[in-house]
Amino acid sequence: MNNILKVAKNEYTQHVFTKKFWVALMAVPLIFIFFGAISAFVGAKSVDTRPIGIVDQAGIITQTQKLDGKGGLFDMTIEFQGFKDEKAPKMGTEAGSLQGYVVIPEDYAENHTLTWYGNKQMTPEVQKALSGFIGQNLMAGLTIPNKERIEAGSVIRIESLDGSVQSSGDSWQRILIPAITGLLYFILVMGSGNYLLQSLVGEKENRTIEIMLTSVTPNEMMAGKIIGNIGVAITQLVSWVGLILIGALAFRSKLTFLSAIEISWATMGINLVFLMVSFIFTASLLAILGATMTETQEAQSVMGLMVFPVMIPFYFFVVIMNAPNGLFARVLSYIPFSNPLTMGLRMAFTKVATWEILLVLAVQVVFAGLMLWLAGKAFKVGMLQFEKKVSLISLLKKEARNA
Amino acid sequence: MSKIIVNQISKRFGKTQAVRDISFDVRAGEIFGLLGPNGCGKTTSIRIILDIYQPDSGFAEVLGGPMSAEKKAKIGYLPEERGLYQDVPLDRCLTYLASLKGMRDEDIKAKLPVFLEKFDLSAHAKKKTKELSKGMQQKGQLIATLMHDPEVIIIDEPFTALDPINTQLVKDVLDEERQKGKAIIMCTHQMSQVESLCDRLVLVDQGRVLLMGGLDEINDRFKTDEVLVKALTPLPSSIKGVKDIMPMNGNHKLTPEEGVQPSQLLKMLMEQGVALESYKVLVPSLDEIFIRVVEEGKRKDE
Numbered sequence: 252m253n254n255i256l257k258v259a260k261n262e263y264t265q266h267v268f269t270k271k272f273w274v275a276l277m278a279v280p281l282i283f284i285f286f287g288a289i290s291a292f293v294g295a296k297s298v299d300t301r302p303i304g305i306v307d308q309a310g311i312i313t314q315t316q317k318l319d320g321k322g323g324l325f326d327m328t329i330e331f332q333g334f335k336d337e338k339a340p341k342m343g344t345e346a347g348s349l350q351g352y353v354v355i356p357e358d359y360a361e362n363h364t365l366t367w368y369g370n371k372q373m374t375p376e377v378q379k380a381l382s383g384f385i386g387q388n389l390m391a392g393l394t395i396p397n398k399e400r401i402e403a404g405s406v407i408r409i410e411s412l413d414g415s416v417q418s419s420g421d422s423w424q425r426i427l428i429p430a431i432t433g434l435l436y437f438i439l440v441m442g443s444g445n446y447l448l449q450s451l452v453g454e455k456e457n458r459t460i461e462i463m464l465t466s467v468t469p470n471e472m473m474a475g476k477i478i479g480n481i482g483v484a485i486t487q488l489v490s491w492v493g494l495i496l497i498g499a500l501a502f503r504s505k506l507t508f509l510s511a512i513e514i515s516w517a518t519m520g521i522n523l524v525f526l527m528v529s530f531i532f533t534a535s536l537l538a539i540l541g542a543t544m545t546e547t548q549e550a551q552s553v554m555g556l557m558v559f560p561v562m563i564p565f566y567f568f569v570v571i572m573n574a575p576n577g578l579f580a581r582v583l584s585y586i587p588f589s590n591p592l593t594m595g596l597r598m599a600f601t602k603v604a605t606w607e608i609l610l611v612l613a614v615q616v617v618f619a620g621l622m623l624w625l626a627g628k629a630f631k632v633g634m635l636q637f638e639k640k641v642s643l644i645s646l647l648k649k650e651a652r653n654a
Numbered sequence: 655m656s657k658i659i660v661n662q663i664s665k666r667f668g669k670t671q672a673v674r675d676i677s678f679d680v681r682a683g684e685i686f687g688l689l690g691p692n693g694c695g696k697t698t699s700i701r702i703i704l705d706i707y708q709p710d711s712g713f714a715e716v717l718g719g720p721m722s723a724e725k726k727a728k729i730g731y732l733p734e735e736r737g738l739y740q741d742v743p744l745d746r747c748l749t750y751l752a753s754l755k756g757m758r759d760e761d762i763k764a765k766l767p768v769f770l771e772k773f774d775l776s777a778h779a780k781k782k783t784k785e786l787s788k789g790m791q792q793k794g795q796l797i798a799t800l801m802h803d804p805e806v807i808i809i810d811e812p813f814t815a816l817d818p819i820n821t822q823l824v825k826d827v828l829d830e831e832r833q834k835g836k837a838i839i840m841c842t843h844q845m846s847q848v849e850s851l852c853d854r855l856v857l858v859d860q861g862r863v864l865l866m867g868g869l870d871e872i873n874d875r876f877k878t879d880e881v882l883v884k885a886l887t888p889l890p891s892s893i894k895g896v897k898d899i900m901p902m903n904g905n906h907k908l909t910p911e912e913g914v915q916p917s918q919l920l921k922m923l924m925e926q927g928v929a930l931e932s933y934k935v936l937v938p939s940l941d942e943i944f945i946r947v948v949e950e951g952k953r954k955d956e
Contacts, residue, residue: 257753257754454737457738458735458737459737459739461706461731461733461735461737464706465726466727466754467754
């Protein structure tokens with residue numbers, strides 16, 4: 252095994268084979284599940300599912316209500332109960348067995364006006380259920396061409412002028428892959444990048460760096476640490492994705508919308524390449540910063556600041572979507588921090604010329620290579636400065652003298 | 655045969671000339687003392703030997719040529735800034751460091767328990783490094799320095815934090831390594847350890863060599879004809895052949911007149927009826943030589 256793999260293996264095992272790692276790993280989905288469950292519980296409790304009385308003076312209700320719902324996670328069915336006059340539903344509403352009642356007047360066909368009687372406002376859920384129920388009864392018995400098609404709505408297919416970008420999904424489906432790529436980059440930087448920075452500063456804090464440099468080259472050490480920490484991040488992601496899949500399988504009957512997602516493996520591959528190159532750039536930058544620090548606490552503050560550049564494309568998500576070939580989106584494509592999400596979004600919403608994809612990739616590779624080279628140099632000098640903080644400029648000057 | 659050759663190396667950091675024209679060599683089977691006050695350029699010299707720094711001029715050769723990846727595995731280094739991974743068990747930390755020196759897993763498994771036993775750390779192998787005392791960590795680091803059986807050993811202050819028993823243990827280990835033909839550079843401020851261990855030494859101050867040679871050679875160079883006597887009866891105020899008499903902790907330091915050797919002086923004292931309990935030719939300690947040479951160097955600079 253070469254030195255890079257030895258360093259990577261040690262880096263990986265030092266983080267992953269600890270209770271702390273798994274507790275932190277499981278804590279994230281558990282927190283999501285906890286707050287999600289609370290939110291769902293509160294949401295479900297806030298929806299009044301008590302029956303609603305219908306007093307049909309117009310005689311339009313001829314069909315019984317469909318109570319099977321759509322099958323969504325939070326779909327609630329509100330039952331409508333028919334009454335001949337207002338006396339019984341009024342008593343039921345006062346007693347609380349009904350949440351209210353609706354009177355369909357005799358002149359409904361002319362005025363299209365219903366009257367709601369209740370002690371509180373008609374909720375959107377009730378309005379939606381009532382509209383569906385009335386519509387279903389109004390159309391009952393009529394021969395309407397393509398009635399089912401009208402009810403189901405249309406699937407809109409989207410295609411760029413040259414036919415290169417095609418999608419039959421909604422916007423949310425098209426932004427799914429870029430958004431996941433951007434999110435992965437964010438998680439990689441905040442998770443793996445953070446581990447890398449902590450690890451480098453830790454070598455300094457533990458005074459192990461000088462021993463390391465008599466066994467491996469700075470570049471071997473850096474590469475090993477980057478690979479090891481990417482492994483840590485992948486472990487995190489795989490664990491989380493695994494949990495999501497288990498959850499999706501458990502609730503598959505309620506998550507029918509997932510089957511509509513279309514995935515282009517080629518686009519995903521390009522996104523992944525951009526993601527990895529950007530991460531190498533960011534990791535190298537973190538390594539340079541790590542070389543200037545003496546304590547892991549400082550490293551934590553730096554990671555706090557890293558959130559801002561990494562979040563830039565998220566702030567301008569809509570701008571990029573609306574003008575994917577605009578100047579702003581193009582500029583963001585060349586900045587390593589914003590590259591993964593921006594390029595992902597652009598490729599999802601327009602045709603990006605192949606030459607431009609290659610040019611952006613080439614620029615990213617140059618940036619990443621330059622930063623990696625600088626990191627190796629800065630690291631070699633700065634990492635042996637144990638006691639005092641080193642400014643970035645003096646570090647590079649020092650290296651220039653030593654080179 | 656020289657395992658390390660340092661030839662006229664110089665290194666400057668900004669306005670500070672850390673090392674200037676330092677030369678020395680270290681042979682197989684010797685312990686070579688690299689001495690000097692704090693900030694004198696010892697660590698920079700070592701880092702140049704180890705290829706961590708590049709010299710501005712001159713060169714350092716290890717095992718017959720420039721440093722290479724293969725040669726790194728043949729060097730054992732105990733830096734002044736001690737370091738082991740604090741949050742991992744000692745045995746895992748040592749296994750990792752040994753693997754980076756090219757040791758195979760089966761060799762590590764075979765040798766590590768032997769070294770842990772030798773340094774009395776077997777019972778602490780599974781403890782996290784941060785749970786160990788400074789002395790134990792120091793011994794752990796010595797294991798990391800020696801376990802891969804290096805040809806060249808460079809150790810900086812190996813006795814810091816060690817009690818007398820462990821100090822003796824480390825001295826014995828270093829002596830063993832010397833017997834095996836290893837070339838050893840030892841940096842220390844503890845001159846008594848240099849006197850008892852080193853074959854040759856170089857004294858560096860302000861980045862330059864002030865003194866170099868074998869221990870006997872240096873002692874000869876700095877010895878005086880002064881003697882320390884303990885008299886059974888009070889000494890007369892003036893003694894023939896003695897230029898100066900100075901009381902010293904219940905003894906007397908006698909400085910003989912020009913041309914009078916210590917052996918002649920003893921004879922003269924006996925002839926003058928001075929009754930002596932002890933008579934000792936004063937040889938300056940390495941501490942004294944160190945201070946004298948460094949101060950002379952400073953005076954020359956002024």
